[in-house]
Amino acid sequence: MPLENAVHLCVDMQRIFAKGGVWETPWMERILPTIVDIVARHPEGTVFTRFITPASPDEAPGQWRPYFERWRVATRNAPGGAQLDLVPELARFAPPAAIVDKPAYSAFFRSRLGGLLLDRGIRTVIVSGAETDVCVLSTVLDAVNIGFRVVIVEDALCSSSDQGHDALMTMYRLRFSEQIDLVTAEGLKDMWRPERESLGTTSAIPCCSATYLKKIPRERTMAEKDLNELFLDTLKDIYYAEKHILKALPKMAKAANSDQLRAAFEKHFDETEGQVERLEQIFEMLGKAARGKKCDAIEGIIDEGKEIMDEYAETQALDAGLLAAAQAVEHYEISRYGTLKAWAAKLNMPDAVKLLDQTLAEEKKTDEALSKLAEQAVNYEAAA
Ligand code: FE
Ligand code: FE
Ligand code: FE
Numbered sequence: 001m002p003l004e005n006a007v008h009l010c011v012d013m014q015r016i017f018a019k020g021g022v023w024e025t026p027w028m029e030r031i032l033p034t035i036v037d038i039v040a041r042h043p044e045g046t047v048f049t050r051f052i053t054p055a056s057p058d059e060a061p062g063q064w065r066p067y068f069e070r071w072r073v074a075t076r077n078a079p080g081g082a083q084l085d086l087v088p089e090l091a092r093f094a095p096p097a098a099i100v101d102k103p104a105y106s107a108f109f110r111s112r113l114g115g116l117l118l119d120r121g122i123r124t125v126i127v128s129g130a131e132t133d134v135c136v137l138s139t140v141l142d143a144v145n146i147g148f149r150v151v152i153v154e155d156a157l158c159s160s161s162d163q164g165h166d167a168l169m170t171m172y173r174l175r176f177s178e179q180i181d182l183v184t185a186e187g188l189k190d191m192w193r194p195e196r197e198s199l200g201t202t203s204a205i206p207c208c209s210a211t212y213l214k215k216i217p218r219e220r221t222m223a224e225k226d227l228n229e230l231f232l233d234t235l236k237d238i239y240y241a242e243k244h245i246l247k248a249l250p251k252m253a254k255a256a257n258s259d260q261l262r263a264a265f266e267k268h269f270d271e272t273e274g275q276v277e278r279l280e281q282i283f284e285m286l287g288k289a290a291r292g293k294k295c296d297a298i299e300g301i302i303d304e305g306k307e308i309m310d311e312y313a314e315t316q317a318l319d320a321g322l323l324a325a326a327q328a329v330e331h332y333e334i335s336r337y338g339t340l341k342a343w344a345a346k347l348n349m350p351d352a353v354k355l356l357d358q359t360l361a362e363e364k365k366t367d368e369a370l371s372k373l374a375e376q377a378v379n380y381e382a383a384a
Contacts, residue, residue: 002191002192002193003124003126003151003191003192004123004124005121005122005123005124006045006122006123006124006125006126006151006192007045007046007047007117007122007124007125007126008038008039008042008045008046008047008126008128009046009047009049009107009125009126009127009128009129009139009143010035010038010039010046010047010048010049010090010097010127010128010129011049011107011127011128011129011130011135011136011139012049012050012051012129012130012131012135013028013032013035013048013086013087013090013129013130014050014051014083014084014085014086014087015083015084015085015086015087016051016074016083016084017130017131018087021083022071022073022074022083023074023160024160025130025131025158025159025160026158026160027158027159028087028130028158030158031128031155031156031157031158032087032089032090034128034153034155034156034185035090035128035129035156036089036090037185038126038128038153038156038185038188039090039093039097040093041189041194042192042194043093043096043097044096044097045194046093046094046097046098047097047098047099047100047107047113048086048090048093048094048097048098048099048100049099049100049101049102049107049129049135049139050084050085050086050099050100050101050102051084051102051104051105051135052076052084052101052102052103053068053071053074053075053076053084054068054075054076054103055075055076055077056068056072056075056076056077057069057072057075064104086099100113104138105134105135105137105138105139106135106138106139106141106142107135107139107142108139108142108143108146108287109138109142110287110289111287112286112287112288113287114142114143114146114285114286114287115228115285115286115287115288116228116287117148118146118285118348118349119228119347119348119349121348122148123148123149124148124149124150124151125143125148125149125150125151126150126151126152126153126188126192127139127140127143127150127151127152127153127157128152128153128156128157129156129157129158130157130158130159131157131158131159131160131161131164131165132157132158132159132164132165132168132169133159133161133164133165133167133168134159134164136152136157136168137168140152140172140180144176144179144180146285146287149179149181150176150179150180150181151180151181151182151183151188151191152172152180152181152182152183153183153184153185153188154169154182154183154184155184155185156185157169169182227343227346227347228347230343231340231343231344231347232286232288233293234336234339234340234343235279235282235283235286235340236291236292236293237292237293237295237336238279238295238333238336238337238340239276239279239280239283239290239291239292239293240292240293240294240295240298241292241295241297241298241332241333241336242272242275242276242279242333243276243292244295244298244299244302245272245298245302245329245333246269246272246273246276248302248305248329249265249266249268249269249272250265250269251306251309252265252305252309252322252325252326253265253266253269255309255313255318255322256318256319256322257316257318257319258319258373258376258377260373260376261319261322261323261373261377264366264369264370264373265326268366271362271366274362275359275362278355278356278358278359279359281355282344282349282352282355282356285349285351285352297332298329298332301325301328301329301332302325302329304325304328305322305325305326305328305329308321308322308324308325309321309322319373319377320374320377323370323373323374323377324374326370327367327370327371327374330363330364330366330367330370331367333359333363334360334363334364334367337356337359337360337363338360340352340356341353341356341357341360344356
């Protein structure tokens with residue numbers, strides 16, 4: 001089956017794993033020419049990963065700390081350096097090949113790689129590199145989790161453990177036949193032709209958010225600060241807004257005079273919890289931690305609502321004021337979700353479009369329900 005929209009993800013072919021390296025992988029030498037051949041045919045369709053160790057064990061989180069105490073010799077500040085660069089035979093291809101630095105085993109861990117590949121229309125990840133049973137394993141399973149078709153080039157993998165390598169090759173073959181294909185480098189030539197490439201990256205993909213990696217200078221191209229960034233920023237904005245709304249809604253429900261209005265706020269509180277979860281799913285699709293970014297607009301709208309609650313407490317006009325504040329919130333959300341949905345479509349993220357559309361529909365429905373209640377509230381107020 002020919003491969004389209006594929007990328008070659010070449011895992012950790014670094015000097016540290018090569019002959020004489022701290023984590024020497026004896027067969028690396030043997031598979032290197034095979035990998036060089038794949039990369040030479042697809043330099044623009046290749047992403048290299050590098051396992052970047054911390055400067056010292058103290059910078060490593062959790063159980064990585066004792067690990068790097070044991071492997072202090074592999075840390076970046078170790079005498080002689082950790083030799084984290086790519087082996088020279090492959091380094092010469094980057095650029096145009098891209099480089100992804102990662103703080104742990106998987107190329108997708110704390111990384112924007114998954115989102116960036118999806119945004120660029122990549123559906124298949126072709127995997128080579130080191131080691132079959134550690135970083136390749138972790139990367140392959142994450143690629144499967146994200147939803148990529150994975151093609152493992154079986155004669156372009158190496159491990160320092162023969163047993164581990166053999167066990168994993170058996171597992172890839174037997175346990176994941178729907179998601180993982182095993183091919184030889186020769187077979188790959190027929191399946192993946194250079195002209196089919198569509199990665200379109202020209203330099204290092206910035207991806208890692210581990211604190212100790214922030215110290216590694218990384219180039220950012222103009223193309224990266226584009227719609228993807230704007231989408232992520234706006235996602236953070238609405239995530240922050242939704243979290244604030246979750247705090248405000250119970251207070252508004254408590255303040256409401258009418259039972260109907262209280263019920264409407266309570267219902268929307270439950271919906272909002274689901275909306276927050278949807279946003280978290282989208283963050284995950286982007287390979288990003290779900291984090292809010294201060295939204296001054298929602299704070300202003302909610303502050304106004306608070307003022308109304310104070311100023312009109314125990315008056316007949318309170319519900320009308322609460323409704324107006326709540327509708328201002330809904331209108332802000334409708335505007336944000338409408339925009340995000342349009343951008344997600346542009347960025348070729350159909351799953352995100354679906355989630356954003358569900359929320360958008362809920363916000364619109366809430367707004368309509370509030371409009372109806374507002375008419376009643378005003379009529380009631382006029383009649384009172
Ligand atoms: Fe909402
Ligand atoms: Fe905002
Ligand atoms: Fe809402």
